[in-house]
Amino acid sequence: MDILTIKNLSISFGGLKAVDNLSFNVEKNTIYGLIGPNGAGKTTVFNCISRFYNPDSGELKFFNNKEYNLLNYKTHQVIDKGLVRTFQNVELVKTMTVLENILIGLQTNTKGNIFSYGFRLPGAIKEEKRIRKKALNVIRFLGLKGKEHELAASQPYGIQKLIELGRTLVSDPSLIILDEPAAGMNSTETKELAKLIIRIRDELNITILLVEHDMSLVMDICEKICVINFGKKIAEGSPIEIQQNEEVQKAYLGGEIV
Numbered sequence: 505m506d507i508l509t510i511k512n513l514s515i516s517f518g519g520l521k522a523v524d525n526l527s528f529n530v531e532k533n534t535i536y537g538l539i540g541p542n543g544a545g546k547t548t549v550f551n552c553i554s555r556f557y558n559p560d561s562g563e564l565k566f567f568n569n570k571e572y573n574l575l576n577y578k579t580h581q582v583i584d585k586g587l588v589r590t591f592q593n594v595e596l597v598k599t600m601t602v603l604e605n606i607l608i609g610l611q612t613n614t615k616g617n618i619f620s621y622g623f624r625l626p627g628a629i630k631e632e633k634r635i636r637k638k639a640l641n642v643i644r645f646l647g648l649k650g651k652e653h654e655l656a657a658s659q660p661y662g663i664q665k666l667i668e669l670g671r672t673l674v675s676d677p678s679l680i681i682l683d684e685p686a687a688g689m690n691s692t693e694t695k696e697l698a699k700l701i702i703r704i705r706d707e708l709n710i711t712i713l714l715v716e717h718d719m720s721l722v723m724d725i726c727e728k729i730c731v732i733n734f735g736k737k738i739a740e741g742s743p744i745e746i747q748q749n750e751e752v753q754k755a756y757l758g759g760e761i762v
């Protein structure tokens with residue numbers, strides 16, 4: 505069963521076709537990789553799905569109990585439907601604690617209004633407890649217990665990336681889009697990240713769509729991979745099929761893919 509279907513997606517910037525008639529489907533409860541050389545259009549695809557960009561044409565459908573035509577929604581509404589993303593660069597509020605940064609992920613998901621929070625009405629206090637408990641559960645899941653009141657800025661880069669990931673988990677998504685989750689990580693951190701992504705899929709039943717340049721991570725954890733170059737799909741298949749595909753090897757100018 506598909507959770508995301510992308511059909512004939514195209515978007516241009518001036519004369520440049522960044523995404524060109526691209527179609528692929530992501531099956532529920534899988535880890536799906538979108539790869540391609542620098543400037544191939546991967547982040548632009550993510551920006552269309554998460555509604556930062558308006559595509560020129562094509563269909564974007566998300567299935568979470570019901571069918572949502574993503575083109576009818578704004579970014580924050582897409583998050584409410586259960587589709588969240590991370591960014592290539594870590595986007596944490598460095599002056600806030602680990603816990604506070606994770607709580608940011610719940611901002612579109614809380615009940616109550618400014619009045620009830622401002623006057624600390626019973627409903628608001630109960631809601632505060634509920635969301636705090638959720639965030640603490642995520643912190644435990646990520647193995648960051650004990651760090652909740654430490655400043656995000658004082659954490660090593662690998663931990664900051666985990667905090668960003670935690671921010672997506674706290675809103676109970678069905679699909680997470682990860683934009684280069686391993687960028688800037690060392691090989692030990694990347695191996696831990698691979699295990700964590702698999703746990704997110706298996707223990708939390710969350711589907712993962714990821715863009716990543718670290719080919720060993722992609723080949724180790726993705727069930728299916730779509731390769732794009734100059735905005736167009738050049739191959740789709742299992743890690744083995746992708747590694748053996750001649751057009752893919754040509755696009756990567758020999759070597760990087762294997």
Ligand SMILES: Nc1ncnc2c1ncn2[C@@H]1O[C@H](COP(=O)(O)OP(=O)(O)OP(=O)(O)O)[C@@H](O)[C@H]1O
Pocket residue numbers: 517520522540541542543544545546547548549
């Ligand atoms: N807002 C924009 N305005 C103009 N051009 C853009 C914009 N966003 C992306 N592009 C261009 O579209 C092309 C695809 O960019 P994109 O960032 O999607 O590639 P990518 O595959 O994610 O690259 P990388 O792996 O280097 O992050 C590039 O040529 C880029 O310069």
